[in-house]
Structure formats: C-alpha cells, structure tokens
Amino acid sequence: VVDAPRKHLLVVDDEPVILQILRAVLQEEPLRLTLTDSGAEALRVIEQGGVDLLLTDKNLPDVGGLQLLRAAKARDPLTEVILLTGYGSLDTALSAIEHDVFDYVLKPLNNVFDLRKKVRQALAKQEVALENRRLIAELQVRNAELADALAQARALQDELVQSEKLAGIGTLAAGVAHEISSPLFGILGLAEAIADESDLSLAQGYAREIVEYCGGIRDIVSDLSGYTRAPAADFESAVDVSRAVHDALRLIERSVPVEGVRFEVEAPPGLDVHARATELQQVFVNLLRNAVEAVRGRHAAGGGRVVLRASRLETHVIVTVADDGPGIPEGRRRLIFDPFFTTKPAGQGTGLGLNIVYRLVTKYHGSVTVGGIEGSGAVFEVRLPAAGPSRPIVA
Numbered sequence: 001v002v003d004a005p006r007k008h009l010l011v012v013d014d015e016p017v018i019l020q021i022l023r024a025v026l027q028e029e030p031l032r033l034t035l036t037d038s039g040a041e042a043l044r045v046i047e048q049g050g051v052d053l054l055l056t057d058k059n060l061p062d063v064g065g066l067q068l069l070r071a072a073k074a075r076d077p078l079t080e081v082i083l084l085t086g087y088g089s090l091d092t093a094l095s096a097i098e099h100d101v102f103d104y105v106l107k108p109l110n111n112v113f114d115l116r117k118k119v120r121q122a123l124a125k126q127e128v129a130l131e132n133r134r135l136i137a138e139l140q141v142r143n144a145e146l147a148d149a150l151a152q153a154r155a156l157q158d159e160l161v162q163s164e165k166l167a168g169i170g171t172l173a174a175g176v177a178h179e180i181s182s183p184l185f186g187i188l189g190l191a192e193a194i195a196d197e198s199d200l201s202l203a204q205g206y207a208r209e210i211v212e213y214c215g216g217i218r219d220i221v222s223d224l225s226g227y228t229r230a231p232a233a234d235f236e237s238a239v240d241v242s243r244a245v246h247d248a249l250r251l252i253e254r255s256v257p258v259e260g261v262r263f264e265v266e267a268p269p270g271l272d273v274h275a276r277a278t279e280l281q282q283v284f285v286n287l288l289r290n291a292v293e294a295v296r297g298r299h300a301a302g303g304g305r306v307v308l309r310a311s312r313l314e315t316h317v318i319v320t321v322a323d324d325g326p327g328i329p330e331g332r333r334r335l336i337f338d339p340f341f342t343t344k345p346a347g348q349g350t351g352l353g354l355n356i357v358y359r360l361v362t363k364y365h366g367s368v369t370v371g372g373i374e375g376s377g378a379v380f381e382v383r384l385p386a387a388g389p390s391r392p393i394v395a
C-alpha cells in the first residue's frame with residue numbers, strides 16, 4: 001500500500017512564540033509542515049511548490065497575510081486558508097467570507113485543540129474538493145471519449161446510408177435495364193419484320209405493336225422509383241389479368257427464342273385486379289421467360305411445356321405458371337427472389353427477374369410463392385386481391 005502524499009501545511013507568523021506553539025500543536029499531525037516568520041519566504045514557498053493549507057497571521061510586517069492568501073488561491077483555487085488575527089471583530093469575519101477563507105483563529109491561542117480541529121477540517125474539505133476535481137476531469141475525459149464514439153458512429157451510419165442508397169440505385173438501374181430488354185427485343189423483331197413486309201396492313205399492325213411496346217418502355221423508365229416505392233395507396237385502374245397474360249405471352253414470343261416450347265394458357269377474361277397494366281405484364285413476362293429458359297432444349301425428350309392458369313379463388317385472383325423443366329431444389333427456393341441471385345451463366349441472367357416480380361406483386365398486396373417437384377418442374381403461384389367494381393386498394 002502506497003501512502004497518499006502528505007498534505008503540505010504552511011504556517012506563517014512573525015511572533016516566535018506563536019510559531020513555537022503552532023509547531024508544538026501540529027507536529028504530531030501526519031503533515032508536511034513548513035513554518036516561517038517571513039511573509040517573503042512564505043510567498044516563495046507558495047509560488048514554488050504550492051501548499052494545501054495556509055495558516056497565516058493576517059498582519060505581517062513585510063508581505064501581508066491577505067496577499068499570501070491571494071497568491072495561494074491564484075496558484076490553486078482549492079488551497080484552503082486559515083487566518084490568525086488579533087482582533088475578533090465583525091470586520092474580520094466579513095473579510096474572511098469575502099476572501100473565501102476557511103476560518104479564522106483568534107490570538108492569543110487559548111484553545112489549541114480547537115485550532116488542530118480547524119486544521120483537520122480544512123484539510124478534509126480540501127481533500128473532498130480535490131477528489132471532485134479528479135472526478136470531473138475523469139468525467140470530461142469519458143465525455144470526450146463518448147462524443148468521439150458518437151461522432152464515429154454517426155459517420156459510419158452516414159456512410160452506410162450512402163452506400164445503401166447507391167446499392168439501391170444500382171439495383172434500380174439494373175432493374176430498368178432488365179425490364180426494358182424484352183420490349184426492346186420485341187421492337188427489334190417487329191422492325192425487322194416491317195422492313196421485309198410488302199403487305200401494308202400487316203406492316204401497320206407491327207407498327208402499332210411497336211408503339212405499344214414503346215409505351216411500356218416509357219412507363220418503366222418514367223417511374224424509376226416505382227420499384228422501391230411504398231405500396232401504392234392510390235387507386236389503380238382495374239386491369240384484366242387475361243389481357244396482361246396474353247400481352248406478356250406475345251412479348252415473350254417476340255423477344256425470346258421459343259422454338260419447341262408448347263404454351264398452354266387458360267386465362268378467362270373478367271378476372272380483374274388493381275394494378276398498372278405495364279407492371280402486371282412485367283410480372284408475367286418474367287415468370288414466362290424463366291419458364292421458357294427452364295424448358296429450353298427439353299422438347300427432344302418430350303418435354304418443353306409451359307402452362308399458365310388464371311382463376312379466381314374467393315377474394316383473390318390466382319395465376320400459376322408451371323413448367324416441366326428441372327425444377328428448383330428445396331434449399332434454393334428462399335434465395336431465388338433475392339436481387340442478383342442467379343444460377344445462369346454470366347451474361348445470360350442478372351438474377352433480377354424474380355426480385356422484380358416479388359416487389360411488384362407485394363406492392364399490390366399480393367404474394368408470390370414457388371413450388372413444384374425437383375426434377376420435374378417448377379410452379380410459381382401469384383396471388384393478387386381481386387378487383388370488385390372500382391374498389392380501391394386498401395393499404
């Protein structure tokens with residue numbers, strides 16, 4: 001155990017008798033005791049090392065007691081001072097308060113025990129003040145550390161928000177590119193057909209289709225925020241599912257190689273949902289395209305079937321898209337709706353199709369699930385709330 005450093009008590013009085021008494025009274029105390037009869041010497045001690053407690057005569061011939069007091073407090077405001085004075089007057093008491101003196105002691109020294117007690121009390125008070133100062137300093141350090149940590153956390157958070165935004169924008173841009181590629185290929189095919197077509201009315205029909213696909217592209221591009229926006233709470237017009245399905249099928253046939261793929265479509269008219277026509281079509285284009293890509297090359301083995309069925313089940317319109325491709329392994333089914341998850345070779349798939357399906361369907365308060373049997377095909381099921389006559393979508 002290391003002893004705490006002893007407190008330094010400086011005693012100043014020009015009367016040798018008093019100084020002697022004070023030495024006798026205080027020398028048994030666990031203190032570092034300095035006694036002097038000279039104010040100038042006392043000032044030197046204060047300025048050189050500082051003291052914890054100054055016990056001084058108020059009236060010294062050279063440097064006055066109050067001047068010593070000021071010097072001691074200037075060096076360390078926590079220094080305590082006890083004044084020795086010859087006159088117990090109101091003046092003395094007042095100047096003690098004014099100068100922030102711990103106490104004063106009257107001469108002659110009649111009660112040395114009282115004096116010792118005052119010294120001990122003054123030092124105890126000073127110790128408490130010192131302890132407070134240490135605690136405050138420690139608090140300031142902790143505070144600064146906390147402020148630092150907070151600033152770092154904030155900066156990190158800003159960075160994360162920023163990079164998340166960037167990632168979101170990247171996904172959005174990739175999604176738009178993904179979604180316009182089908183109509184673009186459709187337009188390309190139609191334009192080539194027009195170039196070779198001598199029958200004007202047929203060429204006009206192709207041109208009208210091109211206009212239609214351009215409208216779709218315009219919708220997709222103009223609503224860049226559409227993929228990330230919160231569910232549409234506004235009224236969407238009622239769209240006939242069978243119309244969207246047949247438009248999607250036509251677009252697939254125009255934009256994706258479908259030789260050897262047999263389509264079976266059962267989508268009676270009159271099944272309406274609240275959605276944007278372009279977005280509903282996008283859902284089926286993505287599902288049909290995946291199905292076609294899954295069964296491609298299977299017709300040699302007697303396969304290559306894509307079956308789409310739409311029906312109403314109570315409050316919902318259900319659309320299933322089934323194929324007889326390889327199906328999806330159980331463990332992979334929860335991954336396929338993630339953005340950029342693909343099992344296709346680089347350059348053939350971006351892994352965005354099903355993510356776009358998922359986002360569009362959930363935006364309209366619907367759901368999409370996957371089933372089927374691994375090895376004999378996949379079945380995707382889309383459920384959307386059926387539209388009654390001009391019924392709003394209630395969020």
Ligand SMILES: Nc1ncnc2c1ncn2[C@@H]1O[C@H](COP(=O)(O)OP(=O)(O)OP(=O)(O)O)[C@@H](O)[C@H]1O
Nearest residue numbers: 290291294336342343344349350351352353354378
């Ligand atoms: N009908 C299906 N049969 C088998 N696997 C499928 C089928 N549909 C989707 N998958 C699996 O889900 C993955 C993700 O599909 P998704 O449509 O999101 O992306 P992608 O088709 O790989 O690429 P992209 O659609 O961007 O061109 C596919 O890579 C594939 O592994």
Ligand SMILES: [Mg+2]
Nearest residue numbers: 286290353354
């Ligand atoms: Mg796909």
